Amino acid sequence: MGAAIDYSDLILKLENVNKSFPGVKALQNMQITLARGEMHAVCGENGAGKSTLMKVITGVYQADSGDMYLNGEKVVIHEPNDAYGKGIAIIFQETSLFKDLNVLENMFMGHEPVKKVAGFINNIDYAAMRKKADEIFEFLGITGQIDYDEKIDNLGVAAKQMVEIAKALTYDARVLIFDEPTAALTNKEVRALFRTIARLKEQGMSMLYISHRMEEIFEIADRVTVIRDGSYVRTAEIGHVTEQELISWMVGREMNEMYPKAEVEIGDTVLKVEHLKRGGETDGFPLKDISFEVKKGEIFGIAGLAGAGRTEMAECLVGLRKYDSGTVTLNGAQIHNKNYRDAINRGFVYVSEDRKKYGLVVPMSVEENLTMSILYRLTQNGLIDFAAEDKLVDRYMAELRVKAPDREFVVENLSGGNQQKVLVAKALCAEPKILILDEPTRGVDVGAKSEIHRIVSTLAQTGLTIIMISSDMPELLGMCDRVMVVKAGAKTGELKREEFSQEKVLKLAL
Ligand SMILES: Nc1ncnc2c1ncn2[C@@H]1O[C@H](COP(=O)(O)OP(=O)(O)OP(=O)(O)O)[C@@H](O)[C@H]1O
Numbered sequence: 001m002g003a004a005i006d007y008s009d010l011i012l013k014l015e016n017v018n019k020s021f022p023g024v025k026a027l028q029n030m031q032i033t034l035a036r037g038e039m040h041a042v043c044g045e046n047g048a049g050k051s052t053l054m055k056v057i058t059g060v061y062q063a064d065s066g067d068m069y070l071n072g073e074k075v076v077i078h079e080p081n082d083a084y085g086k087g088i089a090i091i092f093q094e095t096s097l098f099k100d101l102n103v104l105e106n107m108f109m110g111h112e113p114v115k116k117v118a119g120f121i122n123n124i125d126y127a128a129m130r131k132k133a134d135e136i137f138e139f140l141g142i143t144g145q146i147d148y149d150e151k152i153d154n155l156g157v158a159a160k161q162m163v164e165i166a167k168a169l170t171y172d173a174r175v176l177i178f179d180e181p182t183a184a185l186t187n188k189e190v191r192a193l194f195r196t197i198a199r200l201k202e203q204g205m206s207m208l209y210i211s212h213r214m215e216e217i218f219e220i221a222d223r224v225t226v227i228r229d230g231s232y233v234r235t236a237e238i239g240h241v242t243e244q245e246l247i248s249w250m251v252g253r254e255m256n257e258m259y260p261k262a263e264v265e266i267g268d269t270v271l272k273v274e275h276l277k278r279g280g281e282t283d284g285f286p287l288k289d290i291s292f293e294v295k296k297g298e299i300f301g302i303a304g305l306a307g308a309g310r311t312e313m314a315e316c317l318v319g320l321r322k323y324d325s326g327t328v329t330l331n332g333a334q335i336h337n338k339n340y341r342d343a344i345n346r347g348f349v350y351v352s353e354d355r356k357k358y359g360l361v362v363p364m365s366v367e368e369n370l371t372m373s374i375l376y377r378l379t380q381n382g383l384i385d386f387a388a389e390d391k392l393v394d395r396y397m398a399e400l401r402v403k404a405p406d407r408e409f410v411v412e413n414l415s416g417g418n419q420q421k422v423l424v425a426k427a428l429c430a431e432p433k434i435l436i437l438d439e440p441t442r443g444v445d446v447g448a449k450s451e452i453h454r455i456v457s458t459l460a461q462t463g464l465t466i467i468m469i470s471s472d473m474p475e476l477l478g479m480c481d482r483v484m485v486v487k488a489g490a491k492t493g494e495l496k497r498e499e500f501s502q503e504k505v506l507k508l509a510l
């Protein structure tokens, strides 16, 4: 992208970096270089050490050993403020902004411009703050797009991210780090972020960029570094590498087919939804007369833009949200799941897109999370069969390649993608009859993604009924037998597998 980059002109260099956590060698003799004005992607499987590396660079974690050079000079970063002071900033995926403060306050928190009042009292200089904010927004090409006085809590993910970037620039950042910035963005928001990134690049910003999305890396990166199991694999210029090569360096083994859809005999209708409606006055998510049916062995996809009402519809089905009218029929009998317990009792399991809200108890272990909802099944004469529990957990950890030292490992200390795998494993442990998956592979690496697809496909073969919501179009079209498209709470169409194309889905969704 843009002018040729001089890869010997390094702004940042790390050598022999080691970082261990109890039971985990997260980084071993890690190295990376970042040239001035470069966009450098970092890829690797879930748990490879990408986020840890970025946290070491920004002082969130202290390396156990290793060297870091900034503009050729050796530096030691003890804490995040040191990094800021040296012009290195990270845009976390889970925002670090204060949600009760407004945009301007967040941007200048702790280093507000001040002016003297009556010659000696330091007062915050709001005019200077606004002027500086204006300059930064202009620099980013987002003038007027976000209200400075808006509370952070009232902003969407994309706007929060922009505020984080703007905040970094108040520290005159010269190195910006992005950790999976697009994972929770809509396509349109991704385009806006990329325009901002392109602008930053034009202005000479050096950037590190973590993503599991190959197409993004090929679109915006100049070079890519691959890491595997905490170790450096290699660095390549993006024009000199193919997607297949990148993946093989990441996984260190042969990859399966991406969307392994098994041949399935589709059975009778299991779930029938008729005229589902809700006003959505309280939460802004109306549903306008949605009807569909899903058969035994079928994978039924739901496509649509973020905010179209896909998640809300799923939540209505499993009792996490209320609907005003409409009927739901399960195997011929009308049902109404008033809460999630009802749904579970009827064989539904919902894998939420929000794994921390519904799903995982992060301070608990992998084992506890996997089996907490099925302990009754593992109990005989009032005693839990611990051996059976361990066996079950081992099986799912292996099948989904959950990267943790052992079953007792606390979920909160797993990498993001591995937490997602635990969430899916937990759903599978529950042996559902109707499995509803909402963005099941978000943040999951290519290898694990294909494992999840293979498992879902096998489950359909064994007669499960599966509903899959996903913003990942190739995934949806690769896996599903039929896809329903929703837009603003209404069904705009339904496509059979033989009719699938990205264009058709997009046309119905837009
Ligand atoms: N605070 C912590 N305590 C213990 N182990 C940790 C901690 N943070 C990370 N780890 C472990 O370090 C390893 C690397 O994790 P890291 O988050 O860097 O992976 P990642 O490459 O960012 O993965 P993902 O793609 O899933 O985000 C993992 O095995 C993880 O469980």
Ligand SMILES: [Mg+2]
Binding pocket: 050, 051, 052, 179, 415, 416, 417
């Ligand atoms: Mg990570």
